[in-house]
Amino acid sequence: MAKLNENFNNLKKNYLFVEIAKRIKAYSEQNPEKAKNLIRMGIGDVTLPLAPVVVEAMVKASREMGVKETFRGYEDSGAGYDFLREAISGYYKSFGADVSADEIRVSDGAKSDCGNIIDIFGSGNKVLVTDPAYPVYVDSNIMSGNDVIFADSTEENGFAAMPDKNVHADLIYLCSPNNPTGSVYTTEQLEEWVSYALENNAVIIYDAAYEAFITEDNVPRSIYCIKNAKKCAIEICSLSKTASFTGTRCGYTVVPNDLIQKDSKGNDVRLAEIWGRRQGSKFNGVSYPVQRAAEAVFTPEGQEQCRENIKYYQENARIIANTLDELGIKYTGGVNSPYIWLKCPNNMDSWEFFDMLLNEIQVVGTPGAGFGKNGANRFRLTAFGTHEKTAEAMERLKALLKK
Amino acid sequence: MAKLNENFNNLKKNYLFVEIAKRIKAYSEQNPEKAKNLIRMGIGDVTLPLAPVVVEAMVKASREMGVKETFRGYEDSGAGYDFLREAISGYYKSFGADVSADEIRVSDGAKSDCGNIIDIFGSGNKVLVTDPAYPVYVDSNIMSGNDVIFADSTEENGFAAMPDKNVHADLIYLCSPNNPTGSVYTTEQLEEWVSYALENNAVIIYDAAYEAFITEDNVPRSIYCIKNAKKCAIEICSLSKTASFTGTRCGYTVVPNDLIQKDSKGNDVRLAEIWGRRQGSKFNGVSYPVQRAAEAVFTPEGQEQCRENIKYYQENARIIANTLDELGIKYTGGVNSPYIWLKCPNNMDSWEFFDMLLNEIQVVGTPGAGFGKNGANRFRLTAFGTHEKTAEAMERLKALLKK
Numbered sequence: 001m002a003k004l005n006e007n008f009n010n011l012k013k014n015y016l017f018v019e020i021a022k023r024i025k026a027y028s029e030q031n032p033e034k035a036k037n038l039i040r041m042g043i044g045d046v047t048l049p050l051a052p053v054v055v056e057a058m059v060k061a062s063r064e065m066g067v068k069e070t071f072r073g074y075e076d077s078g079a080g081y082d083f084l085r086e087a088i089s090g091y092y093k094s095f096g097a098d099v100s101a102d103e104i105r106v107s108d109g110a111k112s113d114c115g116n117i118i119d120i121f122g123s124g125n126k127v128l129v130t131d132p133a134y135p136v137y138v139d140s141n142i143m144s145g146n147d148v149i150f151a152d153s154t155e156e157n158g159f160a161a162m163p164d165k166n167v168h169a170d171l172i173y174l175c176s177p178n179n180p181t182g183s184v185y186t187t188e189q190l191e192e193w194v195s196y197a198l199e200n201n202a203v204i205i206y207d208a209a210y211e212a213f214i215t216e217d218n219v220p221r222s223i224y225c226i227k228n229a230k231k232c233a234i235e236i237c238s239l240s241k242t243a244s245f246t247g248t249r250c251g252y253t254v255v256p257n258d259l260i261q262k263d264s265k266g267n268d269v270r271l272a273e274i275w276g277r278r279q280g281s282k283f284n285g286v287s288y289p290v291q292r293a294a295e296a297v298f299t300p301e302g303q304e305q306c307r308e309n310i311k312y313y314q315e316n317a318r319i320i321a322n323t324l325d326e327l328g329i330k331y332t333g334g335v336n337s338p339y340i341w342l343k344c345p346n347n348m349d350s351w352e353f354f355d356m357l358l359n360e361i362q363v364v365g366t367p368g369a370g371f372g373k374n375g376a377n378r379f380r381l382t383a384f385g386t387h388e389k390t391a392e393a394m395e396r397l398k399a400l401l402k403k
Numbered sequence: 404m405a406k407l408n409e410n411f412n413n414l415k416k417n418y419l420f421v422e423i424a425k426r427i428k429a430y431s432e433q434n435p436e437k438a439k440n441l442i443r444m445g446i447g448d449v450t451l452p453l454a455p456v457v458v459e460a461m462v463k464a465s466r467e468m469g470v471k472e473t474f475r476g477y478e479d480s481g482a483g484y485d486f487l488r489e490a491i492s493g494y495y496k497s498f499g500a501d502v503s504a505d506e507i508r509v510s511d512g513a514k515s516d517c518g519n520i521i522d523i524f525g526s527g528n529k530v531l532v533t534d535p536a537y538p539v540y541v542d543s544n545i546m547s548g549n550d551v552i553f554a555d556s557t558e559e560n561g562f563a564a565m566p567d568k569n570v571h572a573d574l575i576y577l578c579s580p581n582n583p584t585g586s587v588y589t590t591e592q593l594e595e596w597v598s599y600a601l602e603n604n605a606v607i608i609y610d611a612a613y614e615a616f617i618t619e620d621n622v623p624r625s626i627y628c629i630k631n632a633k634k635c636a637i638e639i640c641s642l643s644k645t646a647s648f649t650g651t652r653c654g655y656t657v658v659p660n661d662l663i664q665k666d667s668k669g670n671d672v673r674l675a676e677i678w679g680r681r682q683g684s685k686f687n688g689v690s691y692p693v694q695r696a697a698e699a700v701f702t703p704e705g706q707e708q709c710r711e712n713i714k715y716y717q718e719n720a721r722i723i724a725n726t727l728d729e730l731g732i733k734y735t736g737g738v739n740s741p742y743i744w745l746k747c748p749n750n751m752d753s754w755e756f757f758d759m760l761l762n763e764i765q766v767v768g769t770p771g772a773g774f775g776k777n778g779a780n781r782f783r784l785t786a787f788g789t790h791e792k793t794a795e796a797m798e799r800l801k802a803l804l805k806k
Contacts (some may be wrong), residue, residue, distance in 0.1 A: 001604035002573040003525035004666050008677045015683050021479065045476040055469035058692065059462050065651060066458035072650035073448040076424065108511055108687070115685030116519075119546060122406035139684040143522060170405040201404035247475035248468060249690045263407050274411045280418050281542045282518030284511070288650045289461065290690050 007145045016135050016370035017043055020354075027358055034362055039393040041381045042364040044179065044338070046244045048312060051305035054243060054296045061292035075285035079276065080106025080252065084291045087298035088252055097224035099254050103272065105279060106286050106294070109251040110209045110238035115140035116282070117205060117234060117253070120274045121171060128169035130161040132180055132371030132378070134207070137173040146171075152374055159183040159332045159341060159374075163196035172197060174223075175207040177214060180371045180380040181341040182333010184219045190226045197232040203261065203271070204233040209251075212242040212310055214336045230256035234271070241338065243297040243306045250286055250294040313338050316383035316390040323394040327401050338383040341368070345401055353379050361396035410548045419538050419773035420446055423757075430761055437765055442796040444784045445767040447582065447742070449647045451715060454708035457646065457699045464695035481688035482679065483509025483655065490701035491655055500627035502638075502657050506675065508682060509689050509697070512654040513612045513641035518543035519685070520608060520637060520656070523677045524574060531572035533564040535583055535774030535781070537610070540576040549574075555777055562586040562735045562744060562777075566599035575600060577626075578610040580617060583774045583783040584744040585736010587622045593629045600635040606664065606674070607636040612654075615645040615713055617739045633659035637674070644741065646700040646709045653689055653697040716741050719786035719793040726797040730804055741786040744771070748804055756782050764799035 020042055028035035050058075064070035075081060085101035092099040107113045114136050123145060129137045131150040141148050149169065151161035159181035174193060176185040185193070197204050206223040214221055222237075223229045238251035255272040263269050286294075296302045317334040324331050324342055331342040344353040350367035357363045366382075368375025383390065423445055431438035453461075467473035478484060488504035495502040510516045517539050526548060532540045534553040544551050552572065554564035562584035577596060579588040588596070600607050609626040617624055625640075626632045641654035658675040666672050689697075699705045720737040727734050727745055734745040747756040753770035760766045769785075771778025786793065 002606045002664050003528050004664060004672055004674075004677065005523050005525045006666055008523070008680055009666075011680065015680070018683070043477065047471075047474070047476070049471050049474040050468045052469060055465055058465040058468070062458055062461040062465055062692070062696075065453045065461070066455060068450070068452050071450070071452035071647070073450070073647075074446065074649045108690075111687045112685055120408050120411070122408045125406050136684050143681065143684065203405045244474070244476075246477045246687075247691045249687060261405050261407055263409055263412070269407055271407075274407065277411055277414065277418070278546065280421070281539050281546065282515055284514045284649075284652060287511075287652045287690055287693050289465070289692065293465075 005143065007143050010142050011139055015139070016366070019370070020364065020366065023355070023358065024364060038362045038364060039385065039389045040364045041385055041390070041393060042366045044241070044382050044384060045246050046241060046309075046384050047386060048244055048309040050244050050248065050293070051297070051302055051309070053299060053301045053305055054293045057296035058289045058293035061289035065288060072288040075288075078279060078283055078285040080104065080286065081288070081291050084295045087295050091298050092222060092224065095221040095225070097222040099222070099224055099256070103254050103256050105253050105255070105275070106291060107251045107253055107283070108249045108286055109240060110207060110236045111136055113236045113251060113253045114205070114207065116278065117236070117275065118144050118146070119278050120271060125170040126168060128167075128172045130174065130178075131373055132368060132375040133173065134175060134179045135371065150372065153178070153181060153183070154374055155330070155343075160185055160189065162189060163193055165196070168200055170200070170202050172202055172204045173207065174204055175209070177210040177333075177337035177339075179207075179210065180339055180366065180368065180375065182337035182339040183341075184214065184216075184336045186218050187220055187226065190220060190223060190229075194223070194226050194229050194232060198228060201261070202232065203259070204229075206233050206235045208235050208237045210241055210337055211237065212306070213314070213338055215314070216336055219336055224254070224256070230258040232259065234259065239294055239297055242310075243302070244309060245294070248290055248293060250290050312387070313383045316385060316387060319387070319390050319394055320381055320383060323398060327398065334383070340381045340383070342379050342381065344368075344377045344379050347377060350376060350379055357397075361393075361400050363393045363396060408546065410546050413545050414542055418542070419769070422773070423767065423769065426758070426761065427767060441765045441767060442788065442792045443767045444788055444793070444796060445769045447644070447785050447787060448649050449644060449712075449787050450789060451647055451712040453647050453651065453696070454700070454705055454712070456702065456704045456708055457696045460699035461692045461696035464692035468691060475691040478688035478691075481682060481686055483507065483689065484691070484694050487694045487698045490698050494701050495625060495627065498624040498628070500625040502625070502627055502659070506657050506659050508656050508658070508678070509694060510654045510656055510686070511652045511689055512643060513610060513639045514539055516639045516654060516656045517608070517610065519681065520639070520678065521547050521549070522681050523674060528573040529571060531570075531575045533577065533581075534776060535771060535778040536576065537578060537582045538773065553775065556581070556584055556586070557777055558733070558746075563588055563592065565592060566596055568599070571603055573603070573605050575605055575607045576610065577607055578612070579622075580613040580736075580740035580742075582610075582613065583742055583769065583771065583778065585740035585742040586744075587617065587619070587739045589621050590623055590629065593623055593626060593632075597626070597629050597632050597635060601631060604664070605635065606662070607632075609636050609638045611638055611640045613644055613740055614640065615709070616717070616741055618717070619739055622739055627657070627659070633661045635662065637662065642697055642700055645713075646705070647712060648697070651693055651696060653693050715790070716786045719788060719790060722790070722793050722797055723784055723786060726801060730801065737786070743784045743786070745782050745784065747771075747780045747782050750780060753779060753782055760800075764796075764803050766796045766799060
């Protein structure tokens with residue numbers, strides 16, 4: 001009899017966004033008219049289209065695939081074409097991080113790599129996740145049977161958990177700008193995490209998916225802006241939010257050549273090597289037209305066009321933040337992040353607040369509870385909507401809460 | 404200290420195609436002139452471009468991604484858009500397999516799914532792999548620490564291993580048409596495997612990546628052409644060889660709704676449910692333009708254009724087969740498969756034969772030893788080249804072996 005991976009039994013029954021979709025569906029079936037005015041500020045999906053230069057690159061590459069002389073089959077390494085890895089390396093340099101092309105592997109997105117990277121680690125690791133966090137970190141570790149411990153992100157630390165020297169961890173998930181809290185780590189804070197990791201011989205898995213939203217100085221765009229980070233950190237990034245790639249699918253993961261850990265016999269193991277081996281056997285690389293599209297993101301024209309989209313979302317974040325200020329509601333995020341993480345009014349439970357917004361004003365957000373216990377009374381709004389709908393949602397919120 | 408997955412130490416040092424690439428590189432550096440005439444019949448990569456209707460679909464979808472009204476972000480389920488899953492379901496029906504759209508999950512290729520599907524199974528399974536086999540089956544199980552046992556595909560059984568009732572297995576990898584041997588299972592043979600799986604409460608992982616090359620009656624295009632297969636088999640398929648998608652990346656995996664196994668407490672578990680959960684947390688779906696391209700493959704026009712490419716490769720297979728007949732070399736494959744699996748002349752070892760072909764006639768094939776012990780004296784040639792190069796390689800082979 002085939003034995004099943006019963007770690008799946010330890011997962012919470014419904015993945016957060018599945019549960020949200022279910023509640024929206026139930027509401028819409030019962031209230032078809034009102035549901036027409038639904039404004040979605042829940043799932044962190046972008047709404048602006050791909051930049052023109054990106055579309056042209058994808059169209060051109062698609063056409064190349066139809067001509068024998070320019071057709072591309074399997075990518076030799078599956079790590080990403082040199083043209084894209086070089087472009088990403090150049091992008092890193094532009095904000096002061098030294099990452100060489102051969103340290104980068106292109107993927108179909110940050111989510112895949114966040115989950116799949118666990119394959120290179122053994123069992124028995126203490127996995128530290130900040131709470132609240134993107135559910136994938138916890139769920140993919142539960143599926144692998146790993147023990148997860150939490151570092152609390154709370155109002156007191158600005159929802160940016162810091163290391164506790166009395167707690168040992170082997171793997172550490174960090175995300176800055178943070179999903180869901182919108183908080184960021186400063187250079188000094190990241191230095192503290194890097195020291196902690198080095199002292200514990202731990203590996204940091206750094207999710208930089210929202211780096212393009214950083215506006216403030218002293219907030220690094222990459223963990224590799226921090227000294228010695230290449231000795232202890234893997235960075236996972238994505239074009240989903242940077243360049244509207246949520247439906248186009250392209251990301252990248254950096255495993256530095258200096259990232260070496262000892263195996264149980266005391267031998268040095270380069271993590272890049274086993275990650276390459278994992279991907280070599282279980283992944284065949286990203287679609288050629290998608291890689292050409294991604295390359296275009298990193299051209300000066302592509303950067304300019306993508307920055308326009310990000311500015312658009314940042315304006316939404318300002319609209320939301322101003323409304324919350326006006327209502328006297330506390331929040332983090334919105335400055336270096338498309339997320340606003342707010343305290344539910346009247347100490348409401350986050351699912352209760354979710355249901356209230358859905359039922360009363362047809363606005364969908366994400367209940368903080370879905371991200372961990374420290375989100376029990378928090379709520380995530382995203383800045384990825386249109387100006388019009390964001391402003392409309394905020395008007396409705398004001399009308400509701402000022403009642 | 405982060406514990407590493409030391410199962411990686413049990414992998415053979417070099418992945419087959421990496422080793423081949425290394426030897427070609429070394430040869431080319433030492434013999435730059437001769438290397439210019441290299442004919443590659445090793446890695447199973449296609450050479451004909453995407454069909455025109457497929458390119459047009461991808462171009463159109465790429466343009467949609469640049470327009471706000473038609474832009475697509477995250478796919479709701481990540482399982483593939485309904486338009487594509489319905490098209491695949493219809494394709495299955497065309498050759499007599501009843502697979503509903505909701506049993507299909509679209510992926511970025513068969514290799515990824517072959518490896519990732521293991522995540523839903525626990526430890527302690529006896530994994531049966533036919534030998535020789537595509538290295539990914541063995542390697543991905545070694546990475547997960549599973550015990551692999553082998554069923555021998557030999558000259559005696561036409562390189563199509565059959566079940567041994569005295570051996571118990573929990574998971575069974577089958578591939579028909581087979582990579583590397585080009586052999587196929589008939590309806591009766593697959594019925595025997597399905598009975599064996601049902602008797603052992605085992606799950607078959609059926610790799611149908613080469614189904615489009617089947618020409619003979621009584622050779623099923625899908626394991627679901629076999630009665631009761633939906634109770635015991637997962638099928639993994641890909642557009643790589645069917646439609647030149649090796650660089651475009653799209654595949655699909657069927658986990659039937661009737662595929663139910665008991666967990667250790669005796670509860671029924673629908674495998675589709677835990678596979679969906681695995682993918683939901685670790686995969687974000689396939690690029691929208693790629694899914695539109697894949698959809699076009701299944702239109703009547705797409706089928707016609709893709710069949711033309713397959714016919715082209717089949718003609719190459721005939722050229723190779725005729726040459727081997729003329730030389731009196733035994734082989735399997737070539738009829739329902741783009742692969743020809745031949746016995747190395749003079750009982751040569753397969754790497755020895757590889758080096759001879761590379762050095763003497765600048766033809767690259769794949770040493771059978773890379774696929775398992777029963778390939779020690781076998782060699783794989785692929786029909787994916789051009790007519791001209793295939794014919795030229797066969798002329799060189801004749802000249803070499805008739806010496």
